[in-house]
Amino acid sequence: MNRTTQLPERRPVRDRSGAASAAPPPARAAHRRRRPTSTQWAAWGFLAPVTVYLALFYAYPLYRNIDLSLRNYTVRSFVQGDAPFTGLANYRTVFDNPTFAPALLHTAVFTAVCLVFQYAIGLALAVFFHQHFRLSATLRALFLVPWLLPLIVSASTWSWMLNSDSGIVNAVLHAVGIGPVNWLTSPSWSLISVIIANIWIGVPFNLVVLYSGLQSIPASLYEAAALDGAGAWRRFWSITFPLLRPVSAITLLLGLVYTLKVFDIIWIMTKGGPADSSTTFATWSYQLGFGNLLPAFGPGAAVGNLLVVAALVFGLVYLKVQRKQTLS
Numbered sequence: 508m509n510r511t512t513q514l515p516e517r518r519p520v521r522d523r524s525g526a527a528s529a530a531p532p533p534a535r536a537a538h539r540r541r542r543p544t545s546t547q548w549a550a551w552g553f554l555a556p557v558t559v560y561l562a563l564f565y566a567y568p569l570y571r572n573i574d575l576s577l578r579n580y581t582v583r584s585f586v587q588g589d590a591p592f593t594g595l596a597n598y599r600t601v602f603d604n605p606t607f608a609p610a611l612l613h614t615a616v617f618t619a620v621c622l623v624f625q626y627a628i629g630l631a632l633a634v635f636f637h638q639h640f641r642l643s644a645t646l647r648a649l650f651l652v653p654w655l656l657p658l659i660v661s662a663s664t665w666s667w668m669l670n671s672d673s674g675i676v677n678a679v680l681h682a683v684g685i686g687p688v689n690w691l692t693s694p695s696w697s698l699i700s701v702i703i704a705n706i707w708i709g710v711p712f713n714l715v716v717l718y719s720g721l722q723s724i725p726a727s728l729y730e731a732a733a734l735d736g737a738g739a740w741r742r743f744w745s746i747t748f749p750l751l752r753p754v755s756a757i758t759l760l761l762g763l764v765y766t767l768k769v770f771d772i773i774w775i776m777t778k779g780g781p782a783d784s785s786t787t788f789a790t791w792s793y794q795l796g797f798g799n800l801l802p803a804f805g806p807g808a809a810v811g812n813l814l815v816v817a818a819l820v821f822g823l824v825y826l827k828v829q830r831k832q833t834l835s
Contacts, residue, residue, distance in 0.1 A: 569815070572808045572812060572815075575804050575807075575808035576598065576806075576808040576811075576812050577595070577805075578593060579591050579597075580804040580805055581804075582802065585804060593805070596805075597809040600805075600806050604806075606791060609783055609784075609786060610783070610786050610787055610791045611788070613698055613784075613786055614787040614788045614789075617702055617766065620702050620706075621702055621705050621706055621709060622762050622763060625706055625713050626759060626762070628710045629712070629714045629716075630713065630755075632710070632718075633721055634743065634747065637722075651711045652711075653708050653710070654711035654712055658775075659775060661704065661772070662775035665700070665703075665772075665776060666775060669690035669700050670690075670691070671687055671688070671689045671690065671692060692781055693781070694781055694782050700777070700785075701777060704776060705769055708772070709766070712758075712761075712762070713758055713762065716754060716757075716758045716761075717754060720750075720755075721747070721751070724747065724750050728746050752832075753829075756825060760825045764818045764822075767817060768814060769789060770789040770790060770793060773789070773790050779791065779794060788810050788811075788814050791810055792808075792811045792814070794807075795807035795810060
């Protein structure tokens with residue numbers, strides 16, 4: 508006896524009124540891809556210019572800098588593009604160079620001191636202007652002048668002010684009975700001079716960002732703390748400083764990345780001298796690649812890559828800290 512397989516009978520679907528209606532057709536295969544919608548095409552359209560910009564002006568220069576550091580480039584091979592591959596030889600040359608240790612120390616001191624003073628002064632000014640007193644907006648705008656000036660103008664102005672013979676700083680010191688200081692020509696003072704100039708330039712950035720962070724703190728918290736008898740110093744440490752931590756973190760990170768690559772100010776004021784007393788990785792990289800008659804493109808690119816790695820490490824540390832704060 509033959510057995511035939513009977514398909515299940517498709518029963519009509521009844522609506523709420525009881526009327527029978529045909530069952531919906533079976534769904535198409537789920538593996539078929541959906542066609543991009545107009546919204547998705549618009550998103551890709553907006554994303555394309557940013558992607559092209561990052562590829563042309565960030566990814567490709569970084570690739571070329573890495574390639575420079577791994578090959579023995581000369582002026583001829585730089586033009587013709589036939590430089591031999593040398594691996595990590597340029598990095599070994601940099602590490603064995605007697606300028607490496609002083610440049611590393613100067614870069615660390617320059618970055619750390621500038622960050623501390625820029626943040627501290629910027630935070631103090633932000634809290635001061637947050638009081639909304641008369642002419643606070645005008646004074647706050649005047650503090651932005653150092654940030655708006657071109658770096659070559661700021662560095663040239665500081666070079667004139669700190670000139671040993673005709674500078675206004677030594678003139679003021681002479682008026683109060685202090686002898687002249689060789690700010691730019693003494694190995695003991697050259698690094699301090701460029702640090703002072705860079706602090707003056709970076710304070711307005713910290714002021715603007717931290718002042719914006721203060722604007723987001725509710726005034727009711729300060730009113731409640733004042734009713735509880737908390738003084739100004741107590742309110743700062745218990746309310747202002749803790750609630751400014753996210754803004755402070757991004758401010759310090761951006762300041763770190765900017766300070767690591769400072770070149771214009773140091774080169775215009777001291778050119779890394781005298782006797783390499785104010786040489787940092789940024790000025791040393793430029794001097795190796797373009798400051799000599801026989802440029803060393805490979806070692807110069809290697810020093811530049813060390814700065815990139817340092818900035819990347821601090822950026823990853825920042826992301827990790829932010830992730831922990833978000834989870835907590």
